[in-house]
Amino acid sequence: MTHNKIELNLAAELVKTATDITEWFRLKGFESFQKEDESPVTLADYASQLFIVKKLREKFPNDQIIAEESYNSHIDINVQKIIKRCYRSLELDLIEDFERILNYRGPYSPRQWTVDPIDGTKGFQKNLTYAIGIGFMINSELIAAAIGVPNYNEKGRALFIAEKNQGTRVSYGEEDFIPISVTDKKNIKKANMCHSLHYDEPWVMEFAEIAEVSNYIQMDSMAKFCMVADGTADLYIKPMDENRSFSWDFLPGILIVNEAGGIVSDLKGNNIKFNNEKCIITAPGLVASNGFLHEEILKYLKDIDFY
Ligand SMILES: [Mg+2]
Numbered sequence: 001m002t003h004n005k006i007e008l009n010l011a012a013e014l015v016k017t018a019t020d021i022t023e024w025f026r027l028k029g030f031e032s033f034q035k036e037d038e039s040p041v042t043l044a045d046y047a048s049q050l051f052i053v054k055k056l057r058e059k060f061p062n063d064q065i066i067a068e069e070s071y072n073s074h075i076d077i078n079v080q081k082i083i084k085r086c087y088r089s090l091e092l093d094l095i096e097d098f099e100r101i102l103n104y105r106g107p108y109s110p111r112q113w114t115v116d117p118i119d120g121t122k123g124f125q126k127n128l129t130y131a132i133g134i135g136f137m138i139n140s141e142l143i144a145a146a147i148g149v150p151n152y153n154e155k156g157r158a159l160f161i162a163e164k165n166q167g168t169r170v171s172y173g174e175e176d177f178i179p180i181s182v183t184d185k186k187n188i189k190k191a192n193m194c195h196s197l198h199y200d201e202p203w204v205m206e207f208a209e210i211a212e213v214s215n216y217i218q219m220d221s222m223a224k225f226c227m228v229a230d231g232t233a234d235l236y237i238k239p240m241d242e243n244r245s246f247s248w249d250f251l252p253g254i255l256i257v258n259e260a261g262g263i264v265s266d267l268k269g270n271n272i273k274f275n276n277e278k279c280i281i282t283a284p285g286l287v288a289s290n291g292f293l294h295e296e297i298l299k300y301l302k303d304i305d306f307y
Pocket of ligand 1: 116
């Protein structure tokens with residue numbers, strides 16, 4: 001029993017059930033809303049976060065929770081009824097106080113959870129790839145993470161979990177958890193590169209041309225980190241906007257790649273650090289790789305004008 005096994009197991013259990021919730025909504029095809037920053041949010045985002053936050057609060061009432069969504073006027077009586085219907089059909093405890101739970105962040109604590117109830121909402125809306133991510137840090141140090149990806153591959157849902165110094169494991173479909181590691185590919189021309197479907201910048205493909213990368217996997221969500229971790233891909237390049245780079249988007253994926261033996265850094269090669277809900281970066285993007293390719297990638301990135 002390692003030190004943070006309880007947190008890791010809880011995160012795994014919660015992302016698993018959260019994928020049942022989001023899939024219930026995806027298959028029923030409910031409407032979406034636009035947030036103030038014009039990014040989309042769906043009923044499934046709220047239903048997933050409500051479930052995760054309620055359970056985290058019950059188990060660790062003294063921990064802080066950094067969650068993406070908050071209560072707003074979209075969540076009227078009808079929306080609440082639909083969420084209750086979903087919970088009832090999945091035999092989950094019903095929620096009464098939607099506003100209090102959605103807005104719950106807990107007391108200030110060095111123990112902090114990050115919750116992304118749906119990452120890749122655009123992918124979710126288009127029946128493409130999306131993910132659910134939970135991260136756990138103590139004093140801003142990454143300790144545990146879980147990512148659930150419905151429809152990850154031909155086996156269906158994949159659950160990725162990582163704990164500091166304990167490696168990364170995955171369960172594909174309903175199979176047992178197995179350890180995974182990054183590839184040992186050293187030739188960048190033969191590498192598979194993940195990049196974003198809806199939030200890419202032109203410099204990412206400029207990089208790919210300079211590096212002569214020839215295979216691409218373009219998709220939404222933090223599932224791209226999982227693809228580097230399990231060797232489906234060898235590298236992942238992601239633009240980041242320092243004003244909109246949140247811990248819930250990056251913490252789980254970074255630990256999952258690191259513990260699978262890979263490296264994640266910003267575009268200048270510096271570690272990405274966390275300060276409550278923000279990621280601290282020294283350049284506007286990140287590189288996740290199998291480690292072997294990392295220096296070469298950073299070398300090519302030096303020639304790129306990111307803006
Ligand atoms: Mg989200």
